[in-house]
Amino acid sequence: MLHNHKDTTLTCPCGSNKPFSFCCEAAIEGHKPAATAEALMRSRYTAFVLGxxxxxxSSTAVEQRDPDDAALMAEQIKATTWTGLKILNTEAGQPDDQEGVVEFIAHFETSEQKADLHERSYFRKEDNHWVYVEGDVEIINKNK
Structure with missing residues (x-):
């Protein structure tokens, strides 16, 4: 399912300091859903890194999906190098919760800029699986 050939025996891109195979791989490959909203957010970051x-x-709420999403995401992934993730705060989003919020900063680079994506993401559980609903996003340009 992964769309590129990065060495996934290395540390997971999500910043957990665990091997990818013991961290986000099971969620991304569809073997085991993310247990918490933060775990889903980390796995989504890793999915952006890996393409x-x-x-x-599939991990986005149905009402937020658009038929053009796959093409747009593929284009963004080719143009962006994700360089790090820092979790700032979580609210609820535990295995027994139905909703959760994760605030994070994701560092990235494109050919035009080096920047941080600061997001407060909202998640909910659907059929016992966490899904991304929406986020409040701010891009902080680091080119100065």
């Missing part, structure tokens, strides 16, 4: 577009779409 797992199908996972990004």
């Amino acid at each position: 797992a577009v199908d996972y990004l779409i």
Whole structure:
């Protein structure tokens, strides 16, 4: 399912300091759903790093999906290098919760800029699976 050939025996891109195979791989490959909203957010970040577009779409709330999502995401993934993730705060989003919020900063680079994506993401559980609903996003340009 992964769409590129990065070495996934290395540390997971999500910043957990665990091997990918013991961290986000099970969620991205569809073997085991993310247990918490933060775990889903980390796995989605990793999916952006690895180019797992199908996972990004399937882990988004149905009402937020658009037919053009796959093409747009694939284009963004090719143009963006994600360089780090820092979790700032979580609210609820535990295994027994139905909703959760994760605030994070994701560092990235494109050919035009080096920047941080600061987002407060909203998640909910559907059929016992966490999904991304929406986020309040701010891009902080680091080119100065």
